[in-house]
Amino acid sequence: xxxxxxINNTYESYQKxxxxxxxxxxxxxxxxxxELRQWFSAxxxxxxxxxxxxxxxxxxxIYFDYIAPDTEKVxxxxxxxxxxxxxxxxxxxxxxxxxxxxxxxxxxxxxxYVIEELIGRNELPNMSxxxxxxxxxxxxxIFVNAQIHSETDFIYTCGQFFPTKNKIEFTIVDTGVGFxxxxxxxxxxxxxxxxxxxxxxxxxxxxxxxxxxxxxxxVLREFIGMNKGKMQIVSNDGFxxxxxxxIKTNSFTGTFPGTIVNLQFCTNDFNNYSLKDEIDIDDIF
Amino acid sequence: MESTTINIVNIIGDAYGVEADDGQKVxxxxxxxxxxxxxxxxxxxxxxxxxxxxLNTAIGQLYKDYTExxxxxxxxxxxxxxxxxxxxxxxxxxxxxxxxxPDALKRSIDDIIDDD
Numbered sequence: 269x270x271x272x273x274x275i276n277n278t279y280e281s282y283q284k285x286x287x288x289x290x291x292x293x294x295x296x297x298x299x300x301x302x303e304l305r306q307w308f309s310a311x312x313x314x315x316x317x318x319x320x321x322x323x324x325x326x327x328x329x330i331y332f333d334y335i336a337p338d339t340e341k342v343x344x345x346x347x348x349x350x351x352x353x354x355x356x357x358x359x360x361x362x363x364x365x366x367x368x369x370x371x372x373x374x375x376x377x378x379x380x381y382v383i384e385e386l387i388g389r390n391e392l393p394n395m396s397x398x399x400x401x402x403x404x405x406x407x408x409x410i411f412v413n414a415q416i417h418s419e420t421d422f423i424y425t426c427g428q429f430f431p432t433k434n435k436i437e438f439t440i441v442d443t444g445v446g447f448x449x450x451x452x453x454x455x456x457x458x459x460x461x462x463x464x465x466x467x468x469x470x471x472x473x474x475x476x477x478x479x480x481x482x483x484x485x486x487v488l489r490e491f492i493g494m495n496k497g498k499m500q501i502v503s504n505d506g507f508x509x510x511x512x513x514x515i516k517t518n519s520f521t522g523t524f525p526g527t528i529v530n531l532q533f534c535t536n537d538f539n540n541y542s543l544k545d546e547i548d549i550d551d552i553f
Numbered sequence: 554m555e556s557t558t559i560n561i562v563n564i565i566g567d568a569y570g571v572e573a574d575d576g577q578k579v580x581x582x583x584x585x586x587x588x589x590x591x592x593x594x595x596x597x598x599x600x601x602x603x604x605x606x607x608l609n610t611a612i613g614q615l616y617k618d619y620t621e622x623x624x625x626x627x628x629x630x631x632x633x634x635x636x637x638x639x640x641x642x643x644x645x646x647x648x649x650x651x652x653x654x655p656d657a658l659k660r661s662i663d664d665i666i667d668d669d
Binding site: 376404408409411412415451455457466467472473474478483484487542549550 | 609610636639642647648657662
């Protein structure tokens with residue numbers, strides 16, 4: 269299998285990526301050929317980059333045999349293809365959010381990335397400062413989750429602005445221990461990946477043993493609800509999606525070797541996120 | 554009781570209080586101060602971003618070491634943003650429950666198994 273066709277953020281798209289990985293994962297000292305046909309959503313560079321890194325880790329050479337011209341342009345602008353021997357091009361439309369591959373210990377570098385690629389961008393004049401802050405907080409909660417829980421070698425991120433649709437899509441991927449293994453190990457149970465994700469997203473549920481937590485994903489879900497955005501989690505063979513239509517879960521054929529968190533934010537959200545004096549500072553503890 | 558001020562921005566060397574490891578540094582200082590009989594003022598001045606992961610380690614885990622009353626008597630926060638206050642309140646409420654009822658998480662796992 270070498271063709272990835274029409275990849276965006278649907279369940280079917282994630283399934284195609286998982287099938288591609290599983291068809292190639294046992295190769296060693298081999299060539300891996302890939303074709304990106306029809307379209308390929310820019311933010312999915314994070315997921316593809318993670319998969320290709322794992323395959324390259326088995327001393328396989330990666331070859332892009334064909335990339336649809338429009339897709340190629342975007343993947344050159346967001347610098348994804350510069351990791352595969354191609355010259356990057358300047359993004360004159362300012363709609364890409366750079367593909368980035370970081371070690372979990374590179375928190376400071378992630379901050380620079382977030383400021384340059386999200387907070388400091390003025391392509392989205394509609395967004396209030398408070399909304400931008402909420403969005404960045406949400407992204408940070410996911411990044412930090414990957415740092416704490418996944419034991420991954422790298423964290424992969426990428427995003428894309430959609431100015432006419434008033435949306436930002438942002439994806440964070442790790443290739444570490446997924447939700448299922450983490451939850452099952454901690455509690456000595458045998459939950460499916462779907463159930464493990466569902467459990468972890470609920471408020472106050474955490475696998476940490478001596479420190480309370482489990483708030484980050486719950487806060488994220490509440491924000492996504494208010495913002496009318498969307499969150500998707502792909503971990504092992506589990507799929508979880510939350511948006512205005514509620515929660516959808518499903519399972520995949522084959523397993524993703526880690527976790528993908530994909531977030532979609534609405535930029536034309538006029539909710540008032542600047543809270544004032546709701547909590548008395550002397551009544552916190 | 555003597556009092557001391559802990560400036561988070563100085564302890565973590567950053568305006569972003571986001572990583573759990575940075576929270577751990579703050580926690581250790583607060584603990585040392587309280588154990589030494591000091592009152593602590595925890596200053597969030599110039600902190601621009603907070604995550605609950607940071608607040609869990611910095612403050613939440615104090616509830617495993619001290620009672621609510623001890624924490625109320627020994628710790629106060631200043632210069633925290635409105636959104637920071639909301640996050641901190643939530644972290645604190647979660648921590649109280651977590652250390653009071655350690656079996657709650659196991660029960661939540663049983664509940665999700667029973668859902669099937």
